[in-house]
Amino acid sequence: MEHLVILLMESSLETIPKELLGDPVIIRDARRMRREPRYLILDRARHHSAMIKLSNAEKRGRPDIIHQALLTIQSSLLVRNGFIKTYIHTIGNVIIDVDPEVRPPRNYNNFIGLMSQLFKEGRVPPVGKPLFKILGGDVKYVFNAERPDRKILLDDVKGREITMGDFINYLMSFRVPLIMIGGFPRGSFSDGTYSLADDVFKIGKYTMDTASILCRILSSLETRLGILI
Structure with missing residues (x-):
């Protein structure tokens, strides 16, 4: 394996939808955050009552x-050794390029501020080498840029248990x-996402959240590649 591409699909990351811009909850939060409402990041923890009227609300915010x-x-050793390239595909069909050298803020509020700037400017930072950059809305951009020889979808609903x-042997x-x-x-x-995949797998018997399954995959790969011994 030369390197692994990770694509976070249909990610729950978006600015405030147009139909919520006039909602009192959004207006109050924009004033508190000192940002334009349209560049706030939709967050269920702060915008729950406004989100009730949204379609597909269970996947958003x-x-x-x-x-x-x-x-x-x-923060993985794989990234430090040049084995990982990450992209984000959002639920609003936006592709975000993540620079391999980026170290995201550990403070959540700082991260949200960074994402707000990203959606406003199209890149972060606005000048110099971009750490995050919006590329457009077509997943095939990632496929064309990375030329993967296998596209694997991890899914607890339709995945074949492995x-x-x-x-890890299959990836390798x-x-x-x-x-x-x-x-x-x-x-x-x-x-549309299912149609992109060559394989659909579920790893193990347990349902795990995104960060948990990523941690296990990356740790297993670090051991298999001899990076973590």
Whole structure:
């Protein structure tokens, strides 16, 4: 394996939808945060009552999932040794390029501020080398840029059960495997996401959150590659 591509799919990361911009909850929060309402990051912890009117609400407003996933990925020994490239696909169909050298803020509020700036400016920081950059809305951009020789979707609903050991062996058989993993709290992937995958797996018998399964996969790979001994 030359390197692994991680694509956080249908991630619960977005700015305030147009239909909520006039909601009193959003207006009060924008004043408190001293930001324009349209560049606030939708967060169920702060915007729950406003989100009730949204379609597909159960999959939205959880940027903390992406924060935890990025902390797990970007602090791994695999990233430090050049084995990982990460992208985020949002529920609003936006692709975000994550620089391998980025170290996300550990403070959640600082992370939210960074994401707000990203959606406003299209990149962070606005000048110099971008640590996060919005590329557009087509997942195929990632496929064209990385040229993966296998696209694997991890899914607890439709995935074929596989042990962690067999999964790691399978990953290692490819030059540039790509793992798609959900960046949302509950619900199913869209039909379009399933159609992108060559394989759909569920690792083990237990349902695990995004950061937990990533931690186990990355740790197993670090051991298999001899990075962590």
